[in-house]
Amino acid sequence: MKDHIGLYLHIPFCRSKCPYCDFYSMRGNAVQTDDYVRVLRRKITESAAALQRKADTLYIGGGTPSVLGAERLKSLVEQAKADFLTDTAEITVECNPYGLTPDFFETLAQAGVNRVSLGLQSAVDSERRILGRLSDAEGVRRAVLWAKRAGISNISLDVMLGIPHQTAQTFHETLQFCLSLGVPHISAYMLKIEAGTPFEKRKDSLGLPDDDQTADLYLQLCETLEQNGLAQYEISNFARPRFQSRHNLKYWHCEAYLGLGPAAHSFLDGRRFYYPRDLQAFLDGKPPVPDGTGGDFTEYAMLALRLCEGLSEEKTIARFGHGIPQEMRLRAAPLASHGLLHIDTNGIRLTRTGFLVSNAVLAELLDF
Numbered sequence: 001m002k003d004h005i006g007l008y009l010h011i012p013f014c015r016s017k018c019p020y021c022d023f024y025s026m027r028g029n030a031v032q033t034d035d036y037v038r039v040l041r042r043k044i045t046e047s048a049a050a051l052q053r054k055a056d057t058l059y060i061g062g063g064t065p066s067v068l069g070a071e072r073l074k075s076l077v078e079q080a081k082a083d084f085l086t087d088t089a090e091i092t093v094e095c096n097p098y099g100l101t102p103d104f105f106e107t108l109a110q111a112g113v114n115r116v117s118l119g120l121q122s123a124v125d126s127e128r129r130i131l132g133r134l135s136d137a138e139g140v141r142r143a144v145l146w147a148k149r150a151g152i153s154n155i156s157l158d159v160m161l162g163i164p165h166q167t168a169q170t171f172h173e174t175l176q177f178c179l180s181l182g183v184p185h186i187s188a189y190m191l192k193i194e195a196g197t198p199f200e201k202r203k204d205s206l207g208l209p210d211d212d213q214t215a216d217l218y219l220q221l222c223e224t225l226e227q228n229g230l231a232q233y234e235i236s237n238f239a240r241p242r243f244q245s246r247h248n249l250k251y252w253h254c255e256a257y258l259g260l261g262p263a264a265h266s267f268l269d270g271r272r273f274y275y276p277r278d279l280q281a282f283l284d285g286k287p288p289v290p291d292g293t294g295g296d297f298t299e300y301a302m303l304a305l306r307l308c309e310g311l312s313e314e315k316t317i318a319r320f321g322h323g324i325p326q327e328m329r330l331r332a333a334p335l336a337s338h339g340l341l342h343i344d345t346n347g348i349r350l351t352r353t354g355f356l357v358s359n360a361v362l363a364e365l366l367d368f
Contacts, residue, residue, distance in 0.1 A: 010261030123177035308350025
């Protein structure tokens with residue numbers, strides 16, 4: 001029997017577009033969202049029949065999935081459970097706390113959702129406004145409490161660092177806010193100025209921290225969360241024991257997953273493919289676009305080195321029939337002497353300092 005895959009559903013709708021975001025999303029009306037959910041449910045059923053494989057994770061992302069409302073989300077989850085999911089699947093829904101109610105979380109829990117990811121970004125409301133967030137920090141607090149009351153205890157908060165006017169003190173306030181809520185998972189991303197976004201057009205006047213300040217914020221993040229029981233397991237992700245994102249670990253372990261929806265990517269049987277960033281094309285049934293092969297050693301190593309566990313000699317042998325190439329170990333030696341990674345008989349793993357410059361480290365190790 002083939003291993004279980006991950007299932008990703010992309011929801012391309014938002015109430016408003018954040019000025020830093022380049023994900024494929026748009027405002028949608030009731031007709032569009034109803035049509036989209038109907039087509040997505042059909043795609044779930046067709047894909048399950050064609051693949052004859054089970055999924056043990058479901059991740060509904062976007063966009064802003066919560067704008068669909070609880071009933072539409074419930075219908076998607078129930079369809080996936082009927083056609084695709086194992087009985088013990090991790091089922092995650094991304095939510096923007098704005099406008100949510102206790103009933104929203106109760107409906108999700110009844111459908112089988114057992115994990116939610118809430119977009120906090122910052123607990124400092126002035127920073128949230130700059131980022132285009134519609135709710136205040138207290139709205140996030142209420143959403144966390146409502147999710148817990150509904151029985152969803154596996155909660156992740158998204159935070160950002162390197163955002164306009166952020167300081168060590170304001171970031172401390174955000175981290176303390178997260179810790180006060182007792183959530184078991186935090187994802188923390190450095191702001192990246194994407195081409196074509198409103199932030200890109202006015203990047204010189206945003207008041208962004210410089211690279212050194214952002215690096216200090218990252219180390220502050222790692223140390224604060226570690227001291228409070230949330231261990232780092234990936235460059236940007238921290239969790240209490242047994243609360244790591246099972247779905248995202250599939251990506252980093254270079255395991256199989258199916259993505260449905262415009263802009264969704266897939267990796268199955270060594271092949272990569274994706275749906276174009278075109279809602280109407282997806283609604284019209286246009287097939288995904290081939291994107292070549294995947295899963296070779298270079299890609300596997302690049303993804304594994306995002307994880308704190310790093311690139312394992314044993315797992316490399318099990319997957320490829322050979323260990324970490326000696327040439328790669330030789331490239332790693334000078335990087336280790338500069339404190340950017342650890343290397344031993346068990347494998348190679350980046351340090352926190354190495355994570356800060358991971359793109360450069362990976363380029364050197366893998367000879368891009």
